[in-house]
Amino acid sequence: xxxxxxxxxxxxxxxxxxGVEYVFGYPGGAVLPIYDELFSDxxxxxxxxxxxxxxxxxxxxxxxSTGKPGVVLVxxxxxxxxxxxxxxxxxLDSIPLVVITGQVATNLIGSxxxxxxxxxxxxxxxxxxxxxxxDPADLxxxxxxxxxxxxxxxxxxVVIDIPxxxxxxxxxxxxxxxxxxxxxxxxxxxxxxxxAEAVELIANARQPIFYTGGGIINSGPLATExxxxxxxxxxxxxxxxxxxxxxxxxxxxxxxGMLGMHGTYEANLxxxxxxxxxxxxxxxxxxxxxxxxxxxxxxxxxxxxxxRSSINKVVPVDLGIVGDCATVLEQLIAVWxxxxxxxxxxxxxxxxxxRARQSLAYPAESKSGDIMxxxxxxxxxxxxxEHDPVITTEVGQHQMWAAQYFGFDKPNKWLxxxxxxxxxxxxxxxxxxxxxNPDTLVIDIxxxxxxxxxxxxxxxxxxxxxxxxxxxxxxxxMGMVRQWQxxxxxxxxxxxxxxxxxxxxxLAEAYGWKGIRxxxxxxxxxxxxxxxxxxxxxxxxxxxxxxxxxxPMIPSGAxxxxxxxxxxxxxxxxEDEAKALV
Amino acid sequence: xxxxHSASERHVLTIIVDNEAGILAKIAGLFTAxxxxxxxxxxxxxxxxxxxxxxxxxxxxxPAVIDQIHAxxxxxxxxHKVIDLSEEGPHIERELALIKVAGKGDNRVEALxxxxxxxxxxxxxxxQSFIFELTGTPDKIDSFVTLMRELGLxxxxxxxxxxxxxxxxxx
Ligand SMILES: Cc1ncc(C[n+]2csc(CCOP(=O)(O)OP(=O)(O)O)c2C)c(N)n1
Ligand SMILES: [Mg+2]
Numbered sequence: 001x002x003x004x005x006x007x008x009x010x011x012x013x014x015x016x017x018x019g020v021e022y023v024f025g026y027p028g029g030a031v032l033p034i035y036d037e038l039f040s041d042x043x044x045x046x047x048x049x050x051x052x053x054x055x056x057x058x059x060x061x062x063x064x065s066t067g068k069p070g071v072v073l074v075x076x077x078x079x080x081x082x083x084x085x086x087x088x089x090x091x092l093d094s095i096p097l098v099v100i101t102g103q104v105a106t107n108l109i110g111s112x113x114x115x116x117x118x119x120x121x122x123x124x125x126x127x128x129x130x131x132x133x134x135d136p137a138d139l140x141x142x143x144x145x146x147x148x149x150x151x152x153x154x155x156x157x158v159v160i161d162i163p164x165x166x167x168x169x170x171x172x173x174x175x176x177x178x179x180x181x182x183x184x185x186x187x188x189x190x191x192x193x194x195x196a197e198a199v200e201l202i203a204n205a206r207q208p209i210f211y212t213g214g215g216i217i218n219s220g221p222l223a224t225e226x227x228x229x230x231x232x233x234x235x236x237x238x239x240x241x242x243x244x245x246x247x248x249x250x251x252x253x254x255x256x257g258m259l260g261m262h263g264t265y266e267a268n269l270x271x272x273x274x275x276x277x278x279x280x281x282x283x284x285x286x287x288x289x290x291x292x293x294x295x296x297x298x299x300x301x302x303x304x305x306x307x308r309s310s311i312n313k314v315v316p317v318d319l320g321i322v323g324d325c326a327t328v329l330e331q332l333i334a335v336w337x338x339x340x341x342x343x344x345x346x347x348x349x350x351x352x353x354x355r356a357r358q359s360l361a362y363p364a365e366s367k368s369g370d371i372m373x374x375x376x377x378x379x380x381x382x383x384x385x386e387h388d389p390v391i392t393t394e395v396g397q398h399q400m401w402a403a404q405y406f407g408f409d410k411p412n413k414w415l416x417x418x419x420x421x422x423x424x425x426x427x428x429x430x431x432x433x434x435x436x437n438p439d440t441l442v443i444d445i446x447x448x449x450x451x452x453x454x455x456x457x458x459x460x461x462x463x464x465x466x467x468x469x470x471x472x473x474x475x476x477x478m479g480m481v482r483q484w485q486x487x488x489x490x491x492x493x494x495x496x497x498x499x500x501x502x503x504x505x506x507l508a509e510a511y512g513w514k515g516i517r518x519x520x521x522x523x524x525x526x527x528x529x530x531x532x533x534x535x536x537x538x539x540x541x542x543x544x545x546x547x548x549x550x551x552p553m554i555p556s557g558a559x560x561x562x563x564x565x566x567x568x569x570x571x572x573x574x575e576d577e578a579k580a581l582v
Numbered sequence: 583x584x585x586x587h588s589a590s591e592r593h594v595l596t597i598i599v600d601n602e603a604g605i606l607a608k609i610a611g612l613f614t615a616x617x618x619x620x621x622x623x624x625x626x627x628x629x630x631x632x633x634x635x636x637x638x639x640x641x642x643x644x645p646a647v648i649d650q651i652h653a654x655x656x657x658x659x660x661x662h663k664v665i666d667l668s669e670e671g672p673h674i675e676r677e678l679a680l681i682k683v684a685g686k687g688d689n690r691v692e693a694l695x696x697x698x699x700x701x702x703x704x705x706x707x708x709x710q711s712f713i714f715e716l717t718g719t720p721d722k723i724d725s726f727v728t729l730m731r732e733l734g735l736x737x738x739x740x741x742x743x744x745x746x747x748x749x750x751x752x753x
Contacts, residue, residue: 124608125615129659132603149659183600184659309653312646576583 007136028075030102050456056086061429077115092419128156136171153186205276214243215281226329250407265359294559366545394450397479424453508539622742685734
């Protein structure tokens, strides 16, 4: 039976229909009709953040840790522009978000009205798709399509801009199947010939490598299982991008560790020397390839990706397969059949040689006697392991150390801003992850600079009684910036010192959190245990060695074979060509 | 350090899209955002109910970039189809131009004579000027415009290229 409902009511009904449990948002003039609908509705829980970027990152954290789309609701103008960083972040990391933005009434659009911003224009190139809805009668179909677009194919953020008069005006609403034209249907399976060719190449490889990425995580837990299964059939060693950590167990004999700029020696050398590279759901990011003309020069490259535009974008490949990671892995396994894995012992012996370099080794003691940050992460991992935590991070050295020294063996447990590299991601993402996983230990591994970018979200966690933990590796530097300045600009530390830091323990207390300070290695384990044991949110201000650097490192413009390890001499300067690279 | 540029090819792309608000901005913006070139762009709706538009873009770039342009366009939700006419094979390209030439005496006569050679139509005349309408390949229009430069060219308006595959099949 059709009923007449306001645009705002249709929106809320549509969200309920999509199975939305949480909306991360912040009210304002242009969304008041929607907020009024939410007021009396018990089916959807609104999580009031403290800044709209926090809403978008929280929705990302929820999405990444649960596999469900994250939903954001913000007002027009500044509400929408504040959310843009999170939207762009979700775009680069392929996180499914549906972002509802209020807009001024249709008759005011274009008049520079109060809190008017061209949201559709601003978000055009950082969304998978966006809409301006001009008629409440279009809302139900638009929202239905938005969720389909956000969650299928290569996932990503979709913005729906809804003018205030469209929220107030009414249209007929019918429960039941939404009638709309299906115009988005991504290809999910590889062609039979391509799959056969890929199996042939992999079976004949003597130095194969699986280079896996966030696409495996996005595809869903099945892709992880299938990756592990296909690996067991082929015996190929596995490396992963930052975004793909957790798809393959960190303690598996064939695990090479993360690759790329701060990847392990064995992962990067194996990439360089392999004869067949199978890239599954990764995209040859510049942080992964290093100098392009020296990137794995002798290998035959197979690239499996749901997004055809990722194939041949950066690195020309020999065989591109457009398809969903899980579907294609299933096809590969089927065609592989009862084949036996090739004898890879020679290849693995070479890998063991590289592994023996112990590229993640670091000095046991810092010059200052402060805790080595790498050690702090190792202890955090060891002591939280049995809790199977979800880890989020901010951006900087601490992020790379977390990737290097924390072990992951399940998907959806590692939430980090890879593509955009957004400082301020970790705390709101932890909040979203905690809501999606109420009984899980959720820890944001943070830097003292990054955490201040969305520090206001401490209030959100307090309000919703979320026991998230923030573990700050406090080196009193924007460490990653300082490291680059040390390597490239002869240690001229221009503006990379964290001055006038707050007292994080008292700050925690001011928000109703618990604060713990760890200053000495002797306090480390107890501090971590106290954090875990506390039934509520905790900030740990862990003071670490200020001068520690993140190694191994492929300096910008260098090849995989030119890694710097701890203790290597560094020149302190670089050619202009290298300086110009990101 | 100097910025490097690489050699490029010209391609004509036909893009079939949903005729929805912002689609042109989306496509033109994709070219700017990713640093691709647009030599010309034409757009008009082509179905009875105005639901579908046909966009023709002439672009240039190295082969790998052309392939990316194709893939990036296909990634947009309102894009139904992208056809690289230059890649697909024999096709027709046409462009329409209006060319105003002013002058007297021999120049005027010569302009009219050349227009005849090029099969340009005179669509406006005064005692001192003509507007020619010329349809043809971009090359043909280029040549005509070059000739008119010597004979009192005042201004040129061009539509940009539309293109279509030869043969019986639709795109
Ligand atoms: C929003 C934003 N602004 C600037 C940067 C550039 N940036 C990358 S890492 C970094 C320093 C981070 O410092 P901190 O959070 O203390 O982490 P550390 O490297 O010291 O572990 C900066 C400024 C960024 N990634 N994001
Ligand atoms: Mg720091």
